[in-house]
Amino acid sequence: MPEFRFEPVIMPPGAQKLRIEVRAFLAEERNRGTFAPTVGAMTASDAAFSAKCGERGYLGMTWPKQYGGHERSALERYVVVEELLAAGAPVMAHWIADRQSGPQILKHGNERIKKMILPEIAAGRCHFAIGMSEPDTGSDLASVKTRAHPVDGGFRVTGRKVWTSYAHLAHYTIALVRTGGRPEDRHVGLTQLIVDMKSPGIEIRPIINVYGAHEFNEITFDDVFVPEDMCVGGVGQGWAMVTSELAFERSGPDRFMSTYPLLVEAFREVGDTPGAMAAAELGRLVAHLATLRRMSSSIAGMLNEGQSPVTEAALVKDLGTTFEQSIPEITRRILPLEPRSDGNDHTYDELQQLSQLQAPCYSIRGGTREILRGMIARGLGLR
Ligand SMILES: Cc1cc2nc3c(=O)[nH]c(=O)nc-3n(C[C@H](O)[C@H](O)[C@H](O)COP(=O)(O)OP(=O)(O)OC[C@H]3O[C@@H](n4cnc5c(N)ncnc54)[C@H](O)[C@@H]3O)c2cc1C
Numbered sequence: 001m002p003e004f005r006f007e008p009v010i011m012p013p014g015a016q017k018l019r020i021e022v023r024a025f026l027a028e029e030r031n032r033g034t035f036a037p038t039v040g041a042m043t044a045s046d047a048a049f050s051a052k053c054g055e056r057g058y059l060g061m062t063w064p065k066q067y068g069g070h071e072r073s074a075l076e077r078y079v080v081v082e083e084l085l086a087a088g089a090p091v092m093a094h095w096i097a098d099r100q101s102g103p104q105i106l107k108h109g110n111e112r113i114k115k116m117i118l119p120e121i122a123a124g125r126c127h128f129a130i131g132m133s134e135p136d137t138g139s140d141l142a143s144v145k146t147r148a149h150p151v152d153g154g155f156r157v158t159g160r161k162v163w164t165s166y167a168h169l170a171h172y173t174i175a176l177v178r179t180g181g182r183p184e185d186r187h188v189g190l191t192q193l194i195v196d197m198k199s200p201g202i203e204i205r206p207i208i209n210v211y212g213a214h215e216f217n218e219i220t221f222d223d224v225f226v227p228e229d230m231c232v233g234g235v236g237q238g239w240a241m242v243t244s245e246l247a248f249e250r251s252g253p254d255r256f257m258s259t260y261p262l263l264v265e266a267f268r269e270v271g272d273t274p275g276a277m278a279a280a281e282l283g284r285l286v287a288h289l290a291t292l293r294r295m296s297s298s299i300a301g302m303l304n305e306g307q308s309p310v311t312e313a314a315l316v317k318d319l320g321t322t323f324e325q326s327i328p329e330i331t332r333r334i335l336p337l338e339p340r341s342d343g344n345d346h347t348y349d350e351l352q353q354l355s356q357l358q359a360p361c362y363s364i365r366g367g368t369r370e371i372l373r374g375m376i377a378r379g380l381g382l383r
Helices: 015-031 046-053 075-085 092-108 112-121 238-251 259-269 276-304 312-333 349-363 369-379
Strands: 128-131 147-151 154-162 172-180 188-198 200-207 214-227
Touching: 015 046, 015 075, 046 092, 046 188, 046 349, 075 092, 075 259, 075 276, 092 112, 092 128, 092 172, 092 238, 154 172, 154 188, 172 238, 188 214, 188 238, 238 276, 238 312, 259 276, 259 349, 276 312, 276 369, 312 349
Parallel strands: 128 172
Antiparallel strands: 147 154, 154 214, 172 188, 200 214
16 A cells, blocks of 8 residues: 655755744844734735845745746755744745746746746746636536637637635736636646736636635636747646646645744743643644644655655645644633733734634635545545
C-alpha cells in the first residue's frame, strides 16, 4: 500500500537570520500603524504593503533573477510566509500570484509572458485571482462549462466563475476553461488561460460574505478575447495544470495558521499562570501546531525538489484546517467573551469574533474536507 512521505527537512543556514529580518520588518510596520494583526490568513489586502514585501525581496523568492526572482530556496520562502502569517499581516494582494500563479507561469508559460508578468509579481505590483469554481462546479472541477473557442491570434471566452477571491482587485485571473469536448468529457479538453481583468466583456459582481466583507465575486465573461500566448501549459493541459497547482495551494502554512494570531492573543490573556484546563488545552494546540509545521515544511522540501506531493498536501490541508478551526472553538471555552468597557485594547475579543465567523470557510476554500479525504484515500490505494 502506498505510504505518506514526510521526510524531515533541515532549514538552510541563512533561514534564522532571514526570520529575524522579517520579524523586524513586520514589527516596524505594525508600530507605524500599517496594519493591525488579523485572522483569516488570506483575507486582508493592502497593495502598498505587498509592494514593500516586493522591495524587500520577499516575493518570487525562489524564481530565477532574470524574471525578477531572488534564487532562494523554498525553505527560505517558507520562513517568510510563516512570519507574515504569524504576524497576521495583510498579504492577500500578492498571495495568489506569489504562491501559485507565478510558479505556474514560470514552469509552463510562454517567454513573453514570463518576462512581462513575473518581475511585476516579484515586485508586489501584479496581483492574481483563481478562476476555477463555477456556479454549478466547485468540487467537481472537471465539469467546468466556461468555454474558450479559438479565433485568429487567440481565444474568445464566454461563461461564469464564482467565489473568485479578490478578483475585483486583481490584474489577472487564471481561468480554467473548456477548449474542447463537452462537460461530460471531464478531464479532456480543459485549458488554463491568463485573463487580463481589464479586457472588454468582463463583468465583476461582488458577493458579500457572512461578516459583511467584499472578498469574493462572481465574474461573467462575455466573448472576452485572450491572446494565444496567455495560455499556460498548452491547450488541453488544464487538468494536469490544476492538479499540480493544488499541491502548492494546499500545503503551505496558510492552511493551518489562519487563526494563529488568535492563539497568540489567548496566551496573552491567560498570562503566566494559566489554570490547569487552559494550560492543557493551549499546550495541546501548540503540540498540534508543531506537527503541522513539520509536515508542511517537509512538503516545501519536496516541492523544492520538483516533486508533486498531492496526497500529502491534501492531508496537510485537511488536518490544518481542522486545527485552525479548533483554535476559536477551544479558546472560546477557556476565555469566554464578556462585555468589557475598561478602555483597554481587546484584540483577543475582536479576533475571537471574526474567527468564529470565518472558521467554517477554512475547510471549504481550496477544496472541501470530503473531497480531500477522498483524494487521500485514493492516494493510499483505499478506493
Ligand atoms: C472563502 C472562500 C474563498 C474561495 N475562493 C475561491 C477562488 O478564489 N477561486 C475559486 O475558483 N474558488 C474559490 N472558492 C470556491 C471553493 O473552492 C468551492 O466553494 C469549493 O471547491 C466547493 O465547491 P462548491 O461550493 O461548488 O460546493 P459543492 O462542490 O457543491 O459541494 C457541496 C458539499 O458537497 C460535498 N461534496 C461534493 N462532491 C462530493 C463528493 N464527490 N464526495 C463527497 N462529498 C462531496 C462537498 O464536500 C460539500 O460539503 C472559495 C470558497 C470560499 C469559501
